[in-house]
Amino acid sequence: MKRVDLVRMFTEWNLKAFDGELPIPEIRWNPRLRTTAGRFIPSRKKSIIEVADYLQEEENAELLIRDTMGHEMIHYWLWVMREPYGHNSAFHKKMEELGVSRYNPVPRHRPFKHCYVCDHCTQQIWVRKRLKAAACAACCNEHSSGKYHPQFKLRLSQENLEPVPQQNEASG
Numbered sequence: 299m300k301r302v303d304l305v306r307m308f309t310e311w312n313l314k315a316f317d318g319e320l321p322i323p324e325i326r327w328n329p330r331l332r333t334t335a336g337r338f339i340p341s342r343k344k345s346i347i348e349v350a351d352y353l354q355e356e357e358n359a360e361l362l363i364r365d366t367m368g369h370e371m372i373h374y375w376l377w378v379m380r381e382p383y384g385h386n387s388a389f390h391k392k393m394e395e396l397g398v399s400r401y402n403p404v405p406r407h408r409p410f411k412h413c414y415v416c417d418h419c420t421q422q423i424w425v426r427k428r429l430k431a432a433a434c435a436a437c438c439n440e441h442s443s444g445k446y447h448p449q450f451k452l453r454l455s456q457e458n459l460e461p462v463p464q465q466n467e468a469s470g
């Protein structure tokens with residue numbers, strides 16, 4: 299399997315859409331991501347951008363990975379500027395400029411019935427059963443020494459809905 303060079307992709311977007319000003323974060327493949335194509339994990343030491351491994355097996359792998367990288371870099375860019383870095387209006391504006399998508403077009407497993415979102419880091423988590431009181435593991439690890447903290451409680455955002463599939467040809 300030909301591995302896409304994530305660092306090179308980051309650098310291309312950085313020059314194309316961010317004036318080359320974004321400091322390079324840690325960039326890595328994540329083999330465990332299934333319902334989300336990528337994620338951004340902020341940290342004052344060194345932020346992390348992760349891309350789901352399985353994207354490499356998709357037909358349009360390179361396009362999908364570029365799209366995902368662009369999306370995560372917008373979160374990162376807002377965070378670097380100390381702005382709110384969720385899917386807000388600034389995010390959407392930049393998203394249109396880059397031509398990347400809002401949703402993961404090819405979740406590995408679907409459909410899960412319930413979608414929870416962490417309002418802090420914007421991660422979406424699809425599950426089969428409703429959760430009682432779950433918090434975002436990434437945020438609890440990052441900000442609460444791994445302990446449950448109600449600030450990072452997951453919020454039910456969608457039900458019985460699949461992530462919206464999108465045409466990737468349009469976004470390349």
Ligand SMILES: [Zn+2]
Nearest residue numbers: 416419434437
């Ligand atoms: Zn979170």
Ligand SMILES: [Zn+2]
Nearest residue numbers: 369373385420
């Ligand atoms: Zn996002």
